[in-house]
Amino acid sequence: MSDASLKEMQAICRIAETGSFAQAADDLALTPSAVSKLVGRLESRLGIRLIARTTRRLSLTSEGAMYVARARDILAAVEDAEQEVMASAAEPSGLLRVNTGTAFGRYVLGPIIPDFLARYPKIRLDLGIADRQVDLIGEQWDVAIRMGQLGDPSLVARKIGESSRAICASPAYLDRYGVPKTPAELANHNCIVISGFPYLRRWPFASPEGVNLQEVGGSLITDSADVIVDMMLSGLGIGRLARLTVVQPLKEGRLIEILKDVHRIDPFPIHAIMPPGGNRSPKVRAFIDFLAGHPLLKASL
Template sequence: MGQSDEMAAFLRIIDRGGFAAAARGSPLTPSALSKLVQRLEARLGVRLLTRTTRRIALTAEGETYVARARDILAMIEAAEAEVTAARGRPRGHLRVNTGTAYARQRLIPILPAFFERYPDITLDLALTDRRVDLLEDGADVVLRTGALEDSSLVARKIADGRRVICAAPAYLARRGAPQRPEDLLRHDCIVLHGLARLTAWPFRSATGIVTLLVRGPLTTDSAEALRDMALTGLGIIRVSEFLVRDAIRDGRLLPLLEAYHASEEVPVWALTAPGRHRMPRIQAFIDFVAAQAGE
């Protein structure tokens, strides 16, 4: 077994969460995989894994090895793909991480068409609204909206959008509609906690753009929960338009302060580690999402 095969086997153990799970569908038994790791650790002279009866965990050296192994295998795959591009179609396992709102509103609805076009690609979809470390979480692609924070990643913009301020008719009937931005200080505004920039709502004024710090009785870590709270009449929200487009069209939510609201661009980004963006399955996925769900 060559070094690249050892790397692939080691990554399979980590991605599957253990030797028994990694052995399923593999020609290697759990015992053989365990011995492979022992030989690898002996050759490197470091411990890569800590083992208990229930779980395995990476050491600091193991985390470094995993990150480098992923990069090396990605470059090998990309090199082979460029040489054999005309002979086949993308295949392999793809790990994607994205926010819950984008997944449910834009990504999941197009997955049947994606699998119809690419039947040899399998997908592990992780949903979270927290910021993730792409390499640490083992993701191949991270889809995120808004400003980028990590410039070391390869980023491709797959969609443009904007934010909208809105509330349910029931809330407005009870509390009245804000006529000017400063009226929001007397209203219940629901925001995502942990993202201070999303509590500073921008508005146009005679002197330029000013921000208003809003607050209310509720915060949440889910953009979809934010929308659902607004739909029940709990308060006013400011979210990406794609999340509330249908509700506004149906009259279940009403846009507010459109003459004052300075709605900045809210791009949707596909983020990959350097070198991996050329992998056929990753490139195929990003191209497909950009074409089908990038509105």
């Protein structure tokens, strides 16, 4: 509906309520001639007379009364929608659909989501976990949290932190198969990789020529970072994951970091990704601001 159509509706409804072009014009902060033009344009477009004019009074035709009744409903719905949006801006509310990978979901979001929901009690959170590229628009996600390279450049992204990756395995695996001393030796080891992100199968190492990408593989490919952690702890193989995923097992000695002297540990960004225009939503802004400023998130990274 155009702005002109709304003005026409407002004009004829005020005329119906006041019985006067002059009073309707005053209420709408317009001149009587402007109100008359609005009604005339509306009648011309519809091809029917809506107001019966005499020298002493104005009255609605039967068609005019029908139109005004429907127009009042429409104007009320528009006002309700505006009030709802303004109320939402004042206090973020409604369903917020967030998608993230298993590592970030379990080790970062999991511990801090209760704080977020306590701060914004009118927000309902739908949290999706997927270690794959998701279609934000097609699957109707409000926000996706992703680590590393960004995909679609048409999406809106805001950096909320950064992390790095570690290559590690359990003591049991290394005792049984040996500790690889060079990146090339990884070809003889069982390396567990995440599916859906081909670049994560090429592990970067420093070399005299620059960065050397070592292709790795093994008996298991999975779309879950959590599964990789569990498999490494069980002694199945070697993995390369975000440090926030393995920080506790490394501290406890249940995993051992390897090839640290040559592993290219480049910090990578963590982004909140939104569909175009999504960053203007109050509930989305509240969520991203909360993440970017939360001390536990900063400590985890």
